[in-house]
Amino acid sequence: xxxxxxxxxxxxxxxxxxxxxxxxxxxxxxxxxxxxxxxxxxxxxxxxxxxxxxxxxxxxxxxxxxxxxxxxxxxxxxxxxxxxxxxxxxxxxxxxxxxxxxxxxxxxxxxxxxxxxxxxxxxxxxxxxxxxxxxxxxxxxxxxxxxxxxxxxxxxxxxxxxxxxxxxxxxxxxxxxxxxxxxxxxxxxxxxxxxxxxxxxxxxxxxxxxxxxxxxxxxxxxxxxxxxxxxxxxxxxxxxxxxxxxxxxxxxxxxxxxxxxxxxxxxx
Amino acid sequence: xxxxxxxxxxxxxxxxxxxxxxxxxxxxxxxxxxxxxxxxxxxxxxxxxxxxxxxxxxxxxxxxxxxxxxxxxxxxxxxxxxxxxxxxxxxxxxxxxxxxxxxxxxxxxxxxxxxxxxxxxxxxxxxxxxxxxxxxxxxxxxxxxxxxxxxxxxxxxxxxxxxxxxxxxxxxxxxxxxxxxxxxxxxxxxxxxxxxxxxxxxxxxxxxxxxxxxxxxxxxxxxxxxxxxxxxxxxxxxxxxxxxxxxxxxxxxxxxxxxxxxxxxxxxxxxxxx
Numbered sequence: 001x002x003x004x005x006x007x008x009x010x011x012x013x014x015x016x017x018x019x020x021x022x023x024x025x026x027x028x029x030x031x032x033x034x035x036x037x038x039x040x041x042x043x044x045x046x047x048x049x050x051x052x053x054x055x056x057x058x059x060x061x062x063x064x065x066x067x068x069x070x071x072x073x074x075x076x077x078x079x080x081x082x083x084x085x086x087x088x089x090x091x092x093x094x095x096x097x098x099x100x101x102x103x104x105x106x107x108x109x110x111x112x113x114x115x116x117x118x119x120x121x122x123x124x125x126x127x128x129x130x131x132x133x134x135x136x137x138x139x140x141x142x143x144x145x146x147x148x149x150x151x152x153x154x155x156x157x158x159x160x161x162x163x164x165x166x167x168x169x170x171x172x173x174x175x176x177x178x179x180x181x182x183x184x185x186x187x188x189x190x191x192x193x194x195x196x197x198x199x200x201x202x203x204x205x206x207x208x209x210x211x212x213x214x215x216x217x218x219x220x221x222x223x224x225x226x227x228x229x230x231x232x233x234x235x236x237x238x239x240x241x242x243x244x245x246x247x248x249x250x251x252x253x254x255x256x257x258x259x260x261x262x263x264x265x266x267x268x
Numbered sequence: 269x270x271x272x273x274x275x276x277x278x279x280x281x282x283x284x285x286x287x288x289x290x291x292x293x294x295x296x297x298x299x300x301x302x303x304x305x306x307x308x309x310x311x312x313x314x315x316x317x318x319x320x321x322x323x324x325x326x327x328x329x330x331x332x333x334x335x336x337x338x339x340x341x342x343x344x345x346x347x348x349x350x351x352x353x354x355x356x357x358x359x360x361x362x363x364x365x366x367x368x369x370x371x372x373x374x375x376x377x378x379x380x381x382x383x384x385x386x387x388x389x390x391x392x393x394x395x396x397x398x399x400x401x402x403x404x405x406x407x408x409x410x411x412x413x414x415x416x417x418x419x420x421x422x423x424x425x426x427x428x429x430x431x432x433x434x435x436x437x438x439x440x441x442x443x444x445x446x447x448x449x450x451x452x453x454x455x456x457x458x459x460x461x462x463x464x465x466x467x468x469x470x471x472x473x474x475x476x477x478x479x480x481x482x483x484x485x486x487x488x489x490x491x492x493x494x495x496x497x498x499x500x501x502x503x504x505x506x507x508x509x510x511x512x513x514x515x516x517x518x519x520x521x522x523x524x525x526x527x528x529x530x531x532x533x534x535x536x537x538x539x540x541x542x
Contacts (some may be wrong), residue, residue: 023301024313027348028421033399033406037414047409054406054413061396115530117305117312119523121341124303124312128337131330133319136337140302140316178537185542186533188476189507190306193525194343196511198466201272201342202372203512207463214467219501222471229388231472232465233381239464240377247457251450 003043003087008159010042012152015079019109019151020144022075032056032078039082052085053078055092076106076151080158087162101169102158108173108180109150115183117143118190214239273339276332279365282325284441287434292320293355294426294433300348307526309345317351321359339368345473346379347386349425352433354378360440364448370455373462380465380472394424474504478541 003011018030028034033053040049060074080099084090090098120139127135157165173180203211217238221231296317303312315337322340326333346354357378361371398420406413447454480491495502514520514528536542 023304023348024299026298026418026422026425028418028425031395031399031417033403033417034414037406037411046411050406050409050411050413054403057399057403057406061399114304114306117303118307118526120303121305121308121312122521122523124315124341125338128315128341129334131334131337133323133337136312136316136319140299140312143303143305143312144299179534181542182534182537183530184533185476185537186530187306189529189533190526191309191343191345191473192470192504192508192511193522193529194308194311195466195470195508196515196525197522198343198372198376199463199508199512200516202369202376202459202463202466204459207460210460210463211467214464215471215501215505216467218468218471223500229384229392231384232468233384235468235472236377236381236461236465239461239468242464243457243461246460247450247453250453250456254450254453 003159007042007044008156011039011079011083011159012156014038014042015076015155016148016152018075018079019148023147024144030075030078032060032074032081035075035078036082039079040086043083043086045086048086049082052082052092052095056081056096059096072100073103073106073110076154076158077103079155083155083159084163098163098166101166101173102154104173105154105169106151109147109154111180111183111187113143113147113150115187115190118187118193210242213242273335274368276326276329276335276365276368278326278329278332281364282327282362284363285321285324285359285437289320289324290356290359290433290437291430293317293359294352294429296320297351297355297429297433300351307522308341308343310348310351311341311344314344314351315340318355318359318362321355322362325359325362335368336362339372340375342372344375344379345383347382347390349390349428350382350386350432352429353382353436356433356436356438357440360437360444364441364444366444367451367455370451370458373455373458373460376462377458377465380469389428390425394421470504470508471501474501474508476503476507476542478503478536480541 014035017025018035021027021029033056036049036051036053036056037046038049040046040053043049056074056078077096077099080102081092081095084098085092085095088095120143124136124139127139161168199211214235218231218235221227221234227234296319300310300313300317302316304310305312318340319337322333322336326336340358354375358371358375361374398417402413402417402420404413405416477492478495482489482491499505511520511525514525515522533542
């Protein structure tokens with residue numbers, strides 16, 4: 001089935017919106033159950049859209065055994081699976097399979113934007129230094145727009161180029177995937193820059209032990225699979241106990257000093 | 269690079285934020301991850317979200333607004349649906365012109381634990397249940413499926429966002445009165461908790477591992493296993509401390525650190541390290 005220019009444009013607009021929505025806005029428009037229906041309606045086959053979206057949604061929440069690879073980006077996966085199901089009359093599983101290369105590229109776009117935005121945070125610092133409120137707002141909208149635009153491009157490419165483009169994208173991924181792996185690995189390490197900056201400001205010499213204690217406790221809890229979700233909450237409980245104890249002790253010392261019972265300075 | 273100021277110039281508490289401003293920030297909180305990035309994660313979106321409040325609070329002192337904007341651009345990451353809880357508390361501290369180390373420490377301590385709670389509520393409970401029911405409606409060709417899904421999910425989401433913002437702002441305003449009497453001790457205790465949480469984040473958010481292994485007949489030597497034998501999460505800890513050293517002692521900028529990590533990441537991927 002050939003799609004007309006208006007349909008292609010509308011799917012592009014929807015991809016733009018959900019590209020942003022996957023991390024912002026309502027954070028629910030992007031779910032396959034919604035996206036399947038919308039793309040189905042645009043392409044003139046609402047019923048197939050609903051079926052693909054619903055089936056794909058069940059796959060993503062793990063209620064449905066599914067063979068083959070799961071697309072790395074469920075948003076583009078959902079859009080392109082619906083497109084292929086309607087365009088080529090495939091069943092959902094086959095359509096999801098054909099969507100994989102596009103979903104992979106969608107994930108690359110996410111990696112790219114998150115990487116590029118990292119050094120740009122230094123520009124944000126400069127804006128803050130100048131009190132440039134509008135600049136901060138603009139930076140956020142710009143980053144959101146960039147991600148949406150890249151998603152729109154991948155999806156419009158998919159509608160025009162079809163499965164042939166998918167094969168090409170797969171070849172490119174196989175050849176240059178290491179670049180994205182590298183960016184992903186670097187991305188995983190960049191948060192340590194954020195931590196290091198926090199530590200530079202927060203960490204006085206007397207608090208080194210506390211830093212390692214927090215690290216040790218989180219590592220221990222992290223190795224207990226049942227607690228992986230609540231690890232940081234448990235860490236916070238212990239941290240609050242230590243902090244509260246420190247607070248009460250020091251207040252008591254100061255008050256005693258004030259009463260003339262102790263010779264110390266005020267406990268700091 | 270963040271400012272080193274520890275106090276605002278104008279220490280007179282600002283007018284309490286009105287409901288309209290609080291609600292405006294709830295709407296902005298939707299775009300918490302607008303400029304999400306690998307280095308500071310949600311920091312840009314966090315500042316964007318609380319700016320309406322900061323502008324009101326520090327409206328009479330431009331230097332204080334700049335100072336506040338700078339320290340609110342430091343690393344930030346929490347559960348996107350629960351962020352208004354952190355917003356309310358931090359804004360109440362900003363309004364009372366608390367010490368900056370205190371605000372920073374409370375922010376860091378509050379953002380960490382919310383991740384697990386939010387995942388449990390939204391991704392492991394609300395979405396599977398709602399989507400499970402409505403997906404079957406959709407598969408049977410009913411348009412009510414997606415509509416009902418969006419409706420339920422967003423009613424819960426907005427109820428949580430609005431309620432948390434108002435509740436935690438009040439909570440923070442009440443707590444501050446008790447704590448100003450012991451401000452010095454409170455700042456120290458909050459910093460202690462903050463550093464403890466950053467230590468925990470280093471381990472909890474640190475997922476960097478190496479794939480390197482050497483052939484050794486039946487049992488190849490896997491480098492990561494050896495490292496885990498010395499100390500689990502050794503790589504995240506070493507990188508964090510290394511970057512801390514470069515920034516604090518060698519005066520490296522964050523951008524230089526990011527550049528270094530990009531080179532390490534790409535070279536590492538090329539030789540199969542990652």
